[in-house]
Amino acid sequence: MTVHARLATAVASLVDRMDEDTSDAWDSLTGLQVLLVRIIASGDHVDRASLAMVARTARAATIPSLQSLIRKGMVAEVDDGGGTRLVLGEVGRSMLDDVERARAAWLRQ
Numbered sequence: 389m390t391v392h393a394r395l396a397t398a399v400a401s402l403v404d405r406m407d408e409d410t411s412d413a414w415d416s417l418t419g420l421q422v423l424l425v426r427i428i429a430s431g432d433h434v435d436r437a438s439l440a441m442v443a444r445t446a447r448a449a450t451i452p453s454l455q456s457l458i459r460k461g462m463v464a465e466v467d468d469g470g471g472t473r474l475v476l477g478e479v480g481r482s483m484l485d486d487v488e489r490a491r492a493a494w495l496r497q
Contacts, residue, residue, distance in 0.1 A: 406494050413490035415483055420445060420453045428463055428474045429484055435473050436465075 389397075414422055420443070427442050428434055434442060440450040454474075457463040462480035465472045476484070 406491055410487065410490040410494050413483070413487040417457075418453065420449065421457055424450065424453055424457060425462060425476070425480060425484070429476055429480070433468075433473050435471060439474060 417425065423443050423445075424439060427439060436451070436454065439454065440447040443450060454463065457480070458465070458477075460479060461477045462483060464475055464477040466475055
């Protein structure tokens with residue numbers, strides 16, 4: 389295994405452990421919901437149709453998870469003139485701020 393491959397494995401392991409240790413900050417979201425929030429938070433233009441494709445998940449699984457995020461105020465649909473796109477809602481932005489603070493605290497330990 390090359391140095392870069394070992395480094396990549398170590399970084400992935402570190403991120404997995406950090407995510408596991410800070411999972412409470414995700415407000416009990418499912419793994420799929422966490423993935424959807426991360427995709428939407430990336431800032432790329434994402435709509436309902438492309439979300440499942442980017443998440444590599446069947447639409448039948450994505451839509452109920454997305455609906456739950458919308459009901460909770462974590463995600464919203466906005467009309468941008470060329471159709472609708474998904475954006476983080478106020479609750480979603482606040483939760484991501486909490487996640488970032490939890491990760492920063494974890495790194496300081």
